[in-house]
Amino acid sequence: MARTVTAPSPFEGGYRFTLGNGGITAVQEMEKGRWQNEKIGRNESWTVTQDGVVKTETDRDGTEVTLYTDINGDGIYFEAYSWNRPVAGNLDDSYRFTFANDGRVTSMQEWDDGRWETERPDRNETWQLRDGLVVKTEVEKGRIEWTVFADSNNDGTWTELAEGQGTLDLVGVKTLLSGLTAEGLVY
Numbered sequence: 001m002a003r004t005v006t007a008p009s010p011f012e013g014g015y016r017f018t019l020g021n022g023g024i025t026a027v028q029e030m031e032k033g034r035w036q037n038e039k040i041g042r043n044e045s046w047t048v049t050q051d052g053v054v055k056t057e058t059d060r061d062g063t064e065v066t067l068y069t070d071i072n073g074d075g076i077y078f079e080a081y082s083w084n085r086p087v088a089g090n091l092d093d094s095y096r097f098t099f100a101n102d103g104r105v106t107s108m109q110e111w112d113d114g115r116w117e118t119e120r121p122d123r124n125e126t127w128q129l130r131d132g133l134v135v136k137t138e139v140e141k142g143r144i145e146w147t148v149f150a151d152s153n154n155d156g157t158w159t160e161l162a163e164g165q166g167t168l169d170l171v172g173v174k175t176l177l178s179g180l181t182a183e184g185l186v187y
Contacts, residue, residue: 011030011076012030012031012032012033013029013030013031013078013079014029014030014076014077014078015027015028015029015030015038015053015068015076015077015078016028016035016075016076016077017046017048017053017077019048023046023047023048024040024046024047024048024053026040027040027046030076041057043057043058043059044056044057044058051067051069052067052068052069052070052077052080053067053068053069053077054066054067054068055068062084063084064082064083064084065082065083065084066079066081066082067079067080067081067082068080079164079165080164081162081163081164081165082162082163082164083161083162083163083173084159084160084161084162094110094111094157094158094159095108095109095110095111095119095134095149095157095158095159096108096109096116096156096157096158097127097129097134097158099129103128103129103130104127104128104129105121105127105128105129105134108121108127111157121136122138124138124139124140125137125138126138130170131170131174132174133148133149133150133161133170133173133174134148134149134150134151134158135147135148135149135168135170136148136149137168143165143166144165144166144167145163145164145165146163146164146165146168147160147162147163148160148161148162148163148168148170148173149161161173
């Protein structure tokens with residue numbers, strides 16, 4: 001029996017936005033080759049900025065901010081990166097690390113269900129101390145995904161700061177961290 005294979009849309013994972021009343025009134029995401037309407041939740045807001053479209057979503061763990069950009073001006077936006085502003089004192093998604101002299105992470109623990117548990121990196125992950133931040137790099141289906149962890153109060157507990165795909169702009173992430181720390185959002 002012959003099967004028809006459909007090539008994935010180049011817009012897969014992309015977003016389109018409807019503007020009205022000075023803001024975004026509707027969001028669509030390309031999923032499985034079709035534009036799907038996304039519900040804008042009560043705990044999220046979407047705004048247009050000079051850098052792109054910013055989604056801000058707040059829940060009990062803190063606030064996640066995601067920047068979507070339209071690099072080629074075709075009206076289709078893709079996630080550039082996102083960052084977290086955790087609630088002060090919240091240990092969820094927190095880590096402790098041990099480092100080799102070259103900055104490689106040699107052991108790690110994650111806070112889970114009220115206790116520290118030893119974790120092992122997946123085979124497709126690397127963890128490294130780079131310029132005062134821990135960077136996790138993961139290759140998934142040929143794409144590079146990265147996550148940056150910060151310990152801005154030097155207590156040995158590292159919290160996820162930002163994540164994204166493609167090339168990591170560590171200078172931009174450090175600027176982001178400086179801005180959040182200046183706002184009193186210390187991790």
